[in-house]
Amino acid sequence: MDRGATPGFKVNIEDQARAFLAANPDLRVTALGPRENLAEIEDPWGIPLQRWPAEDHLDRCLDYLALNRQAFPTLPLAGWVLSDIYLLSGAIAILARGDQIQAAWVGLPLKPGYRLGVSLLSTQPGLGAWAKSFGAAMFKAEVLRGVVQWSGQSLRAHTRLGPLRIVGQIPGEHEVGGFVYETVLDPEGWALAMQRRHPMRATEIVDVSDSERLNAIVQRSAAGERWFVVPPGIDEGKVGLRHESGVQ
Ligand SMILES: CC(C)(COP(=O)(O)OP(=O)(O)OC[C@H]1O[C@@H](n2cnc3c(N)ncnc32)[C@H](O)[C@@H]1OP(=O)(O)O)[C@@H](O)C(=O)NCCC(=O)NCCS
Numbered sequence: 001m002d003r004g005a006t007p008g009f010k011v012n013i014e015d016q017a018r019a020f021l022a023a024n025p026d027l028r029v030t031a032l033g034p035r036e037n038l039a040e041i042e043d044p045w046g047i048p049l050q051r052w053p054a055e056d057h058l059d060r061c062l063d064y065l066a067l068n069r070q071a072f073p074t075l076p077l078a079g080w081v082l083s084d085i086y087l088l089s090g091a092i093a094i095l096a097r098g099d100q101i102q103a104a105w106v107g108l109p110l111k112p113g114y115r116l117g118v119s120l121l122s123t124q125p126g127l128g129a130w131a132k133s134f135g136a137a138m139f140k141a142e143v144l145r146g147v148v149q150w151s152g153q154s155l156r157a158h159t160r161l162g163p164l165r166i167v168g169q170i171p172g173e174h175e176v177g178g179f180v181y182e183t184v185l186d187p188e189g190w191a192l193a194m195q196r197r198h199p200m201r202a203t204e205i206v207d208v209s210d211s212e213r214l215n216a217i218v219q220r221s222a223a224g225e226r227w228f229v230v231p232p233g234i235d236e237g238k239v240g241l242r243h244e245s246g247v248q
Helices: 013-023 058-071 079-087 128-138 153-161 187-194 211-222
Strands: 028-033 050-053 092-097 100-111 114-122 143-148 164-168 179-184 204-207 225-235 238-247
Touching (some): 013 128, 013 187, 079 100, 114 128, 143 153, 153 164
Parallel strands (some): 114 143
Antiparallel strands (some): 028 092, 143 179, 164 179, 204 238, 225 238
């Protein structure tokens, strides 16, 4: 998997996205959704978007459902959630090879400029963060929110778009747990994070098993303190965190 990485490194996410696709010419940036919604989605960074109208592509909708259930075996996606929420709210951002879905991300509208990301999935290392990036660009998101767990590969994938500001606890009763984060997308920081060159440094390193400390930080964040998960998120079981003075 070629990320379109160094030596042709570009400190701009748009240039880097073009380099990624040039290095992986078999991948197509794709959106799967109702025809009416697809008409409103823009080509991400001007890169031609392949549109799969859901009305004509029940097969691709079913492929997505199967892939999602494979990626999240303990959280089986219900058909009605796929239809009523994932598809009807906009579209699913996909990296495709031919008619095969290789990676996908769902960005639900939250408030102007904000998207709520769910169900990041990837079949090949190196594609997940790009699927999310192209999704954010096609929806013209400025800020992304989402839920993430402290341990695992996904914290690393999400920090490829930049540091995660900890927003607070997950509302309701969540099967997996974790915390709510947001990423403010800026083209340079995004490009740097994608290449693991983001300059933010941790002020504290916490073992991922130290749930008492991590929960306390989430609660302090919810109360207004500014805490970030620093890229690359987790390394050898330790999470890099940054506390910045002032309130959000
Ligand atoms: C979590 C998930 C989406 C990550 O997808 P991904 O494609 O591996 O994500 P990324 O694009 O960030 O790549 C991650 C890893 O790929 C590997 N990778 C990247 N470039 C690579 C390359 N050129 N060659 C080989 N491996 C490479 C690296 O290990 C990289 O980790 P890093 O961040 O330490 O560099 C995927 O594992 C998945 O689908 N998991 C199941 C569903 C899930 O839990 N989703 C998370 C929901 S919050």
